[in-house]
Amino acid sequence: MLPSGGDYGARLAALLPTISAALKAGKVSGALFVVVDGLGWANLRSRAATVSGLVPAACAQNLHDLTAKRIETVAPSTTAAALTSITTGKLPGEHGLLGYRMLDPDTRQIKTTLSDWQHVTNFRDWQRSQTVFDQLSAAGIVARVYGRKAHAHSDFTQAVLTGAEYVATATIEDRLLAALAQLRDVGGLAYVYIDELDKAGHEAGWGTDLWLHRLGQLDTAIGDVLAGLSNKYGFALTADHGMVNIPKTGQRQIEELGCIPEGTLIGGEPRFRSLYLPDPEQAEHVVAELKAVEGGSLLVGTKAQWLHAGVFGAVDPKNADRIGDVLFSSRKRVAYYTENEKPEVRLMVGQHGGFDDDERGVPLLTAGAWRARFPFA
Known part of the structure; x- marks a missing residue:
């Protein structure tokens, strides 16, 4: 029997279009949207003690104080498919990045969707959907993405973040503080991408000391930003997928x-x-x-x-x-x-990619203007 039930990322894909609509309608003065690669709902909410005796839920008190609900990521539960759904508002069947590695029917070769773009002369032939950043820019609303320098000029970045200004920063804290400064200065959308937890999870496993250290860094930085976030700004945090450890x-x-x-x-x-x-x-x-x-x-x-x-x-x-x-x-x-x-x-x-609940479930955490509830369209 194949998977049944769930929305397969429909609400995840609706997040950024909903934020865009709120900005265009003037319902918020600015929006801070954080995407944490690899931070699944079960990973974040776990109250099981790790090898070091630490409990993930206890290492993220600022995150746990936010309004929270579980939503689901796309299928497959992998970065290329999910990030593209987040930034375009479309599910994988429409935007076309249907997995980590997939067949290019024109060349009959398997391509890695995060990196193998050398054969692509037009990004919209491979990633077929317009981004929400394009739509915001067309409406005269500032849209900036804050991420690591290593991702600034990749072809995948250009394909899924089209229309946004990319701001390269070194640390999680730098990204979030720069985003907050943008809201205070010009408003608009500040999209923050954090992949340090995903990297730690792949390397050592989620729930390990390295992973918990990164979670603590994220939680502290989120706490600092929220302390300076007024209720005229919307705040939302989600993830592209969860993670399971494979022995x-x-x-x-x-x-x-x-x-x-x-x-x-x-x-x-x-x-x-x-x-x-x-x-x-x-x-x-x-x-x-x-x-x-x-x-x-x-x-x-x-x-x-x-x-x-x-x-x-x-x-x-x-x-x-x-x-x-x-x-x-x-x-x-x-x-x-x-x-x-x-x-x-x-x-x-x-690892991730499959249909385990721990891979599919991701958090939606909200604060500021969306403390009570996120205004799904």
Whole structure:
């Protein structure tokens, strides 16, 4: 059985359009919108003691004092798909970045959506949707993005942050304080991207000392900003996905399953794989074989079955060929690797991409003008 229930990121995608509408209508003088890569609802709210004896919930008191609700991220629960949905207001089936690695139908090559843009001459051929920043700029409203210098000039940044002025800052605190200064100076939208927790989670695992240190840095910086945020400004914080820790004993190699046809191209990422078969007519047979080999460990189906499940939202026909003939996602703490995987990928502890509640659930935290509730359109 494939996933059912949930909105598959519809409310996540609605956040920035709702903020934009509030700014255009003059309902707030400015908006501070924070996206924390990898900070899932379960990760943030966990009250289980870690190895060091610390409890994540106790390390983020400022965040826990905010108005909070759980919403869901997109499918797959991965950065390229989710960030693009956040900045365009569209689900992956429409904007076209349907995973971490996907097929370019024109070249029949697997491309990494965060980095492989050399073949793209027009960004809207690969990421098909206009950004909310473009819409704000057209309305004469200031839109700035605050992030790390390393991301300032990437092709992915240009494709998903079109229309915003990018301000490079070194630390989490620098980003948030610069954003607050913008609101006081010119208003508009200040979008802050924080990926330090995601990096720590991949490297060491969520809930580890390194991850908790980054969470503490974020919480302190949020507290400092909120102390200077008046109620005429809106504040919202969310994430692109949550995270689960995968032990080494949970690593599987796809080629060793013995049921993947030779010549199959493999996309996606270890928690959610997309198989592009040499003969698409083999799809139902491959699904049956995967079920026989892996039993109930997988959510697996043909492209048609996944499209019917609606997990990607309405899929533009121009994007349908980017989706594999067979897709499968792990239901357990297991990750599926390929023999050509980069060695550093196998070292990642914290992972995401699949349909586990801890991967799908993300926080929506609000303050300032939205302390009582976020004004969903």
